[in-house]
Amino acid sequence: MKAIRVVAPGGLDRLEFVDIADPGMPGASEIRVRIHATSLNYHDLIVADGRKPVGNRRIPMADGAGVVEAVGSQVTEFAVGDYVVSTFFPTWLEGAPTVGDFSTVPGDGVDGFAVEYVVRAASSFTHAPKGFRHVEAATLTTAGVTAWRALVVDAAIKAGDTVLVLGTGGVSIFAMQLAKSFGANVIATSSSDAKLERAREIGADHLINYNDQPDWCKEVITASGGCGVDIVVEVGGPGTLAQSIKSCRIGGHIALIGVLTGGAGPxxxxxxxxRQQTLQGLIVGSREHQRQLVRALDSTGVRPVVDAVFPLENLAEAFRVQDKAAHFGKICVEF
Incomplete structure (x- = not known):
């Protein structure tokens, strides 16, 4: 079967497209899945290009969506033919966070989903939303669940709230769509007017080009009626956090998700x-959070925004497109 592997010390030119052994049939509590799609995240990029070292010849990619081909004797939740999507933390099923590292994360501590077939514990998957294509379902594992947890689980979003999303990457676009489905107002930032217009098309209420307005927090305050937003989806990290704090209302919630401007800073x-704000750090969420998201997508009709799709053998090219940050929403691989 076909797979992509990361050859140490990493680098997009060192990704290898190979034939490896089939994983065989599932054990009693496992399922065998034909993987059809994966989606690209920042974490996958830094694994692939070597900035985050992993085991030599690790199969990358945290997200995987496909079809169940066989089920173990003790599996009752899934049946052959079910469309499924992988979970980010296979051992964190529900409740409070139990994982503080990436040792169990597919594509990092263990092999991921840039591969045609896998055999994993049934609890490592959930059902995909009804009617979703595999490339759409593959966006849920990391970006979708992160946005869901930030807004719904941690910030308890409600109708009438105002949400600030930074940029137009996968998490930010998901957060924008989910916020609108809850009846919230959305303020979106980007360095691209073209991307901001696309954000308007999917529901953003106020648009800010942060290249034109370096002190964009002032515009956020004005757009939010002078008091600041209720929730900030903070994907930038230290380079944007100070303005996010100024943009957030007294008693508001800041979901610290990304480190695109660096891993540490003042x-x-x-x-x-x-301002008596809550700053909540988070990395994706539990299997139960993903199940909640799937139910919400089934009921709201929200569909992920997929910007581009590549074949598996062109994964390195897909990463290069991602690294240029020219995309809007998600980049996916289908095979």
Whole structure:
């Protein structure tokens, strides 16, 4: 069967497209899945290009969607022919966070989903939303669940809230769509007017080009009626956090998701304290969070925004497109 592997010390030119042994049939509590799609995330990129070292010849990609081909004797949740999607933390099923590293994450601590067939514990998957194509379902594992947890689980979003999303990557677009489905108002930022217009088309209420307005927090305050937003989906990290704090209302919630501007930096703690805000760090979510998201998508009709689709053998090219940050929503691989 076909697979992509990361050859240490990493680098997109060192991704190898290979034939490897078939995983065989599932054990009692396992399922065999024919993987048809995966989607690209920042975490996958830094694994593939070597910035985050992993085991030599690791199969990358945290997200996987496909069809169940066989089920173990003790599996009752899935049947042959079911469309399924993988989970980010296979051992975190529900409840409070139980994982503080990437040792169990597919494509990092264990082999991922840039491969045609896998045999995994049944609890490592959930059903895909009804009617979703595999490329759509593959966007849920990381980006979709992250946005769901940030808005619904941690921030308890409600109708009438105002949400600030930074940029137009996968998590931000998912957050925008989910916020609108809850009846919230959305303020979106980007460096591209063209991307902002696309954000308007999917429901963004106010658009800010942060190249034109470097102190974009002032525009956020104005757009939110002078008091600041209820929720910030913060994907930038230290380079944007100070303005996110200024953009958020007194008692508001900041979901710290990304580190696109760096892994460490100063935090204006006094400003946060005075404004009595909650800063919640998070990495994706549990299997139960993913099941909640799937139910929500089934009921709301929200569909992921897929910007481009590549074949498996062109995964390195897909990563290069991602690294240029020219995409809107998700980049996927289908095979």
């Amino acid at each position: 935090v204006p703690t006094a400003a946060m304290m005075v």
